[in-house]
Amino acid sequence: MSGNRPDVVVVGSVNADLRIEVDMLPRPGETIHGGSPSWFSGGKGANQAVALARLGRSVTLVGAVGSDLASADLARQLAAEGVNLDRLATVNGPVGQAVVFVDPSGENSIVVSPGANAAVRPDLVRRAHAELAGAKVVLAQLEIPVDAVLAAASATRGIFVLNPAPAVPLPPELLRRVDVLVPNRGELAQLCAAPLPATVDEVASLARRLPCAAVVVTLGGDGALVVDGDTVHHLAPPAVTAVDTTGAGDCFCGALADALAEGRPLVDAAEFAVRAAALSVTAPGAQASMPTRAQVLAAEAPDEARPEDRMGVPR
Template sequence: MGEVERGVTITVIGSCNVDFVVPVAELPGPGETVLGRDHLKTPGGKGANQAVAAARLGSRVVFVGCVGDDDLATTIRTALTDAGVELTWLHTAEDTPSGIALITVADGGENTIAVSPGANARLSPEHLNTSLLESTDVLLAQLEIPLEAVQAAVEAAHGRVLLNPAPARELPPELLARVDVLIPNRSELGVLAGAPEPTTTDEAAALARSLTGPSAVVVTLGADGALVVADDEVTHVPAVEVDAVDATGAGDAFCGALADALDRGSTLVEATRWAVRVAGISTTRQGAQTGMPRREDVS
């Protein structure tokens, strides 16, 4: 699909959805119905969110994904284009709905999310462009698309590879061996390490060190910030204090910001400090992509 310009900075391969968000006072328990306030319809999907996060911070971003042949695809495309993301390799799956996410957000910012992948599940290695992946400086991927597509992209990449292993699952050793920076949260780290979710930074550091393959691990800790484990050193980056209203997309803001900073030449610890600030600001706004700050918003 066209020639690839040399010097592509960040390529994001992943999911793109439309999120239906219902604000509630408290999250419902199993079998419980709660009445919420007016719902919001916003563009989302971990891949698209992370692409928008990096683009709003000023990086040049190319997105590789798949939408359906429905009205929701227009919402997805428009949001990505408005953020400055390049869509040459955004494919359309015929006779398939676009992906959606059903999100419940409590007053304190906590949320529950159910995803229907739709067209995201149709993205395959055949959709990838080798020239694009060879020319990109940073490849950022997640796991809301078929693993085969992620593996093929990682294998073809010549630049730095960042992987956000969400949703959590066990991963092939050969894939982890190609990852430069793994970006799990606590629960994802536990799944990858085959251990209970860590409750302390010491436990998280120990589990990150136990992983075989990735060159470095950055563990996102929510309100506790993030943990950088690299070169036998552990650095805790504390969170910034904010008045959170919606944590939806905060992890994606972190990943996009980390890619942005690394692409600009920051060290991993410097990039993590930047990503923590960006993610914190994103929680002060409603929605996933709609909550992503621009560079001038981050002090």
């Protein structure tokens, strides 16, 4: 890191997460009983920044918290993780909040109230121009206004990675500026206005519709699919017992950005991210479950084939 310029800048949300364990995820109109509620630090931007900090990467978070006590607590926790908060604004009102329901298999259903995240506008992002222009990787999501994400992409001189979650319509101007798009299967389908893809071939076909340089689709327990030019790689995850999948996608994005900042090729970076995300689902909570670099490296199987040795999916 040179001066105050980090390796990675994360532009995104900060939330307080209320986690409730349930026997099954609620259906429309259904009332169910849940376990005791637990509060965790969350927000896709904050989660991804913590994932990067746990991996030892220098990272600055561009975003906003509110004027309530929860905001102060969240900021203290982020600083304790090693996230640089020089570009984290404080605005009047509550911090963003999310209610997370988790079933016995670890699957979740989430409702988000934006709170202070709605104040992350282009002018706030532009204050971080020096950091954005100097970063090796800029990572953003969609729990903040889209025009702020476009401002971040416009200022980026390194690699711009976008996690389009939650999925909303995106202007072509933004998609064309994305170097690596990281949707899950459902977000990919929404971006392409298509049915949910059922097979790897269908996922690859949809990914090729998007005007991004490369697309990495997270597939949950099936790993990830890297679609980069004429090549497609399906990366399988290690076998783990899932406790809570909350934050797994954020862990993947943070680890991917870390590996790209290190200079790894995209497939190698995605392989590293798959392993990190698999470790994250073995513990509850979002930020609390993010693994360290030592834990991810320890989980690597030395006799396993390298990503470039895997059989790709024909185009």
